[in-house]
Amino acid sequence: xxxxKNNKVINWHDHVWLDDKGNLDERRLELxxxxxxxxxxxxxxxxxxxxxxxxxxxxxxxxxxxxYQAIKKHPNMMKGMAFINPGYVKESLEEIDRCINxxxxxxxxxxxxxxxxxxxxxxxxxxxxxxxxxxxxxxxKLNYKPELQPFTSNGEHFAKVASLYxxxxxxxxxxxxxxxxxxxxxxxxxxxxxxxxxxxxxxDEGIIEAANSYIGSKRLLFGTDMSFSSSIGxxxxxxxxxxxxxxxxxxxxxEKYLMRRGI
Numbered sequence: 214x215x216x217x218k219n220n221k222v223i224n225w226h227d228h229v230w231l232d233d234k235g236n237l238d239e240r241r242l243e244l245x246x247x248x249x250x251x252x253x254x255x256x257x258x259x260x261x262x263x264x265x266x267x268x269x270x271x272x273x274x275x276x277x278x279x280x281y282q283a284i285k286k287h288p289n290m291m292k293g294m295a296f297i298n299p300g301y302v303k304e305s306l307e308e309i310d311r312c313i314n315x316x317x318x319x320x321x322x323x324x325x326x327x328x329x330x331x332x333x334x335x336x337x338x339x340x341x342x343x344x345x346x347x348x349x350x351x352x353x354k355l356n357y358k359p360e361l362q363p364f365t366s367n368g369e370h371f372a373k374v375a376s377l378y379x380x381x382x383x384x385x386x387x388x389x390x391x392x393x394x395x396x397x398x399x400x401x402x403x404x405x406x407x408x409x410x411x412x413x414x415x416x417d418e419g420i421i422e423a424a425n426s427y428i429g430s431k432r433l434l435f436g437t438d439m440s441f442s443s444s445i446g447x448x449x450x451x452x453x454x455x456x457x458x459x460x461x462x463x464x465x466x467x468e469k470y471l472m473r474r475g476i
Contacts, residue, residue: 216449217253221463223471224249224257226349226386226410226436229283231261237279239286246287248441255463256476259283260294260322260349267326270304273297277308281316292474294322294349299337306340313344319470320347320384329366329383330373338378347382347408347470353392354400367392368400375404382406387438388424389413389447398427410436411461416443421451430457434464 227245232238249257261276268276273296280293295312297305312318321341327334329350341348354367371385385401388394390413401407411421411433424433430453437444448458 214253214445214449216455216458217445217462220459222252222254222256222435223463223467224254224437225384225434225464225467226412226438227257227259228439229259229261229280231276231279235275237282242283242286245439246290249290252441252445254290256471257291258294258319259291260296262296262322262324262351263298264324267300268298270298270301270308273305274308274311277312277316277318280318281312284316292471292476293318294320296322296324297337298326299323299331299334300326302333302336305337309337309340309344313346317474319474320349320382323348323350325351325362325365328364328370330370330377331364334374338374338381342378342381345382347384347467349384349386349410352385352387352397353390354394354396355392368397371401371407372404375401375407379406382408384408384410384434386410387413387436389415389417389420389440389443390438391415394420395423398423402427405432408432408434408464408466410434410438411447412436412438412440412444414440414443416447421447422453425451425453425457425461430460431464431466433461434467435462 230238261280276296284291295318297308350366352366
């Protein structure tokens with residue numbers, strides 16, 4: 214673990230969750246924080262998405278309130294990404310302002326309610342460009358039928374929106390989240406404003422090496438998405454240079470988002 218101990222580690226993709234009563238699941242939060250300290254992480258950037266259905270403004274506001282509650286419990290270890298449902302355009306834009314300006318969140322989190330290239334998302338993207346904040350989007354190239362998440366974005370959707378908005382900053386979530394990750398790398402290779410986090414429980418041999426070869430360490434971000442052991446193991450075992458590993462653990466292009474909040 215010297216790689217983690219001796220370098221700055223920013224985890225750009227993890228989560229807090231609600232308990233059975235709809236409140237912050239404090240037990241899971243404390244386990245996550247303990248794991249972060251035990252593995253020498255410096256910061257977790259977290260969100261609380263609604264995984265099923267079409268969440269209302271009241272629901273996504275509650276999610277962000279709970280995320281902020283978690284941050285207040287661990288301000289030295291945790292920052293947030295604002296979860297919104299872009300189908301509620303006006304309410305989503307207002308919630309982005311609230312979370313960025315009042316809560317100090319670093320960006321936004323989109324889940325599987327819409328493909329990122331759907332025109333309904335454009336107002337949200339333009340808002341994020343104006344605020345100069347990144348968009349972390351749940352993603353995978355699904356390879357089974359019927360698709361359980363038919364509106365999950367894949368590399369083709371990212372390529373379309375990155376071409377339309379070259380000034381946007383898009384994070385394709387969890388290359389190890391399942392599906393055809395090699396197809397994903399080919400789809401996003403030519404778009405420098407698409408970044409990729411290495412999280413996900415899938416730890417196929419060569420996954421980090423291929424990602425580094427296709428898009429380079431300057432477009433890769435460390436993340437866990439609740440799979441600490443998998444993500445850490447992928448980094449420790451990857452056959453890439455030490456310098457590339459250090460770059461992934463703390464991507465220099467994303468330091469400005471941290472510096473705005475004094476991190």
